[in-house]
Amino acid sequence: MRGPASDVRRLSESRLAWLFLVALVIFAAGVGLRDPWPADEPRFVLNALEMIETGNWLIPHRGGEAYPDKPPIFMWASAVSILATGSVRLGFLLPSILAALGTLWLVVDITRRLHGRRIAMLAGLALIATVQFALQAKLAQIDMLVTFWITLGAYGMMRHALLGPARHWWLIGCAAMGFGVITKGVGFLPLLMVPVWTALARRGDAQPLPAWELLAGFGVVLAAIAVWVVPMAMYTTASGDPALLAYRDNILLRQTAERYADSWGHLQPWYYFVVEVAPWAWLPLWLAIPWAVPNWWRRLRRGDARTILPLSGVILILIFFSLSPGKRGVYLLPTVPLLVLALAPMLPGLLDKRGPNWLATGFLVFLGGLLGTAAVMGWTGFEPLMELSEKHDATPWPWLAFLAAAMIGLLARLKPRRGAMALALWLGILWPTVGLFAWPDMNDSRSPRDLMRHVVEITGEDAWLAVHDFGEEFLLQTRQPTVHFSYHAQDGQEALRAFDWLQQAPTKRWLLIAQEHDGLIDCMDRSEAHDLGFQNSQHWWLFPGTAAAGCEGDPDAAPVFVAPTSLRRSPYL
Template identity: 25%
Template sequence: MPRTLWERIWDRLSAHPWLAMSAAVFMQTAFLLNERALWFSDEVRYANAYENMHRAGTWVVLSLNGMPYPDKPPIYFWFLALLDEITPLDPPSVFFLGAALSGLLLLFATYALARSMRLTKEVALASALVCGTSLFVAGILHYSRMDLLFAALIIFAEACLFKGYADPETRDGSGVGWTLAGFSVAGLAVLVKGPLGILFPLVGLAAYLGWRGEWKRFLSLRTLAGLGCFCIVAAAWIAAALAVEGSDFVRTVFVEQIFQRATNTFHHKEGPFYYFAVLPATWLPWTLALFAAPVARLWQRDFWKQVRAERHEQSDRAVGRTWLWLHALAAFVLLSCLSGKVVIYVLPLFAPMAILTADSLFQWDRARRVRLAWAFAVFFGLLGAGVLLGNRLLPLPVELTGLPLTGGVFLVTAALLLAMRKRDARILLLCLLLGVTAWIQTAARVTVPSLDSIMSPRLTGERMGEYIDQGYTPVACDIYSGIFTWYAGENILELPKNYDRLEDVLREQPKTVLVMKKKHWDRWPDRPAELRPVLEQFIADQPYVLAVSDGPEKNASLE
């Protein structure tokens, strides 16, 4: 029987999986590297940190708005500097290129983890594409931050540790090299974003070996040597930071940025059930696989007997699935125990979830695949209808553009999935990839830029820059540090909410341009008469006021 066009396309892709993953990311990001402004809050802050790294030479310890920035290590910014050097792109385009390439590395890492478990090239490629067709992943390919690279390094580390501890053929003497490599890569992950880079692999490894009754292998010289490699990599930056900024900076990193954020954070504090809502939402549309999966087996005693029976089984499939499930569950518990919780922290869970999903998808019969296709079609149909009515349904202070096109893509995707519902799992995955790619290309080009006026501080920052060029002193009151600096082009004097201190500065600086939250502006008792508002902008979740003062004498003469 002759193979269809869809089947021939899949055959070509699975024969060249690395090129296929590269093509998928390229299609989702091509010609979209400078379609919008940098957004509040991380994008503009990281842009300023990168700018300072180049301009002030702060290559070891980053600086934000002219002050040491202990929140993030420098590896990701070095990665951006490399891209800046070897490509013709300049900031901010190079920031979006960094996000796209980091996403590609996440797909590569997912593929590598699947192959380390001896899954076929076809299943491994499907795993990477499952990850890449998550609407959340497709979206953050266009968001400039280091979390995609962070997640990719964590998954690469877990792939190495699987070879070192779990693979039946390399878990003994030949697996030592893999173990050392895994801990070293985890050290690089820590230097990208922080200690979760080692905690994710370590907690998952402990859960796996504990379940298998192999605690002695965790408490072994191999693990000790691996932790030694990790410490060498991670401590290199700590030693350099100590030499550059001194012990107070290092104490801030360990106490405020690590310990306090984990136990009692001042920022992004959420309850223990936060990720029970976030993970299903970010994993869409693949969360809908639950409608096709045999979840009823969870209530059967025989299922749990089989799970217990597989604890010590050495087959590739049993070992791999156990590793994936326990790493995903351990990571979920770890995140839920932290005081600070952010949506994007779930990314390292996506690789094991994608591999489990792809492997199951290829095992399901036709009835389950049809059920999944129906679930996808209904979801995209409802999503398309919601997008078409977006300006009526969403209480935004700006009108979104291009919604008919973006919503139409979702509706066409729903129709395509419905038409292909009886086809092979590979065809279903290709249709989904095509639909998600068409959606992100359309949305990023015609809809997302219309959010700039409420998501980017560019308007206020650039207006501040104009006043700075005229000799005004830039001042900000009670803002998230660094959000206006990139677009203003100069460091800003940032003050806490203290009206007396603010009034002292206004008296000391005759010509001042001030930005503050509107709620503080409205509540300011005895606000100086010489301050006159020149701009009000709603940014992210609240309005900000930009005001200027030419000094009491100048304002009196104007009157």
């Protein structure tokens, strides 16, 4: 006989099923409606297509050149997704969507075990509503997958530390950290919480972590890393190829310790994440911080390990990335699931408090009012907005007005006393709107698909094309045999090599170059140039090889790489 407890359990499971359905709609809305866009997306899709085309799955390549910036797990996932769907447009976003759903399941499950089903439901909604999490779930960048590995590592740790003993989960978490390392290097981040775990265990607030378990965990991390690193190192070392040896040294040394300690790009001050990233990335979670801090302090004093452990992860990851001179906003993404876990037991009380709801209402009015004002000004021909619209070949006024109307409708229905829920629901409307309307509207300006079609119409599909200072999106969309002169070559060296390359077969070779490099091509005959207009934030020119007759080239200035995907038009594009 089915009793009341069974009915409650079935109701709870039904609500959780609806939670994941809502998440799928939010994350997947717009799949198939756009091409891969910069930054990063075309690069990883190009890596994946070259793996499929060449059969080399061990070392990622970009336009025929080894790509040493990231390990290959995300590229593998992209390649498998493209093969499974038969389409780049359908497949390239799947790894991020599935990783986001996996992360959501981990957060909901551990919250259910620690705090019960009702709070687990609220934690899941909070995670879906968090701006950076939903945004990255809809982008084909590497960070959502590494966040899944990091969250699984923390999940395994918490299953053992807070709900254990559960050594198998600790080891599963360690394996996840290792796979996270060969996804983006920082998969080990949950290990930063081990000292906090040890301190809690000494107070009797958590399951102890004996030295042998810690060492076994480290061994599992290293074994997972070795799955790719060992065969890669053996292959590159045995090859004797200077390019492959340079790849090995770059991926193992320069892209890890050197990049962290002495970063050469994305340089930001130490307070960057707290001041410039968290206020938008943690929205709407950060609206609760003023009320959460006193609660965290009380839980810290009484040794509530269920809150202290995930909160320590947020703080330690924030400190870890802040200490490096190189910073990107997306580095903060792994803190979002942990922040939700730290806030989870407070969510029912916070939703009933007047302060957080009124603060959320004010923020929602600000966002909706801003978008509504932009829609009205755009429709009435406000010149700066019209210039922006023309530059990006987009007309966003209808969907901006829709979002403003959604704000008004939600607040009219829920009132300011439920402002936090109204803000969360509005964000839930925002992302499908972006995917279904904004993405298709912006695709022509973010993807050079049409430009590369136009190039083929001018040159003929059998003509060879060189792309100077290339972006991966151009190699991805090329429709003819295409070369480049190394991603790492200096612009001047690329130009010298391009002139020599063009002069070898001037009637069959062409050069695509952005107007910003105008000074490098003073020697070329401008009367032969084709003006291709504005694309991907740059103005483009197309020159036949005959236009370089008066230029002095250098065959040794830079290497020439042939893009394998350009030799046979990919059936997946």
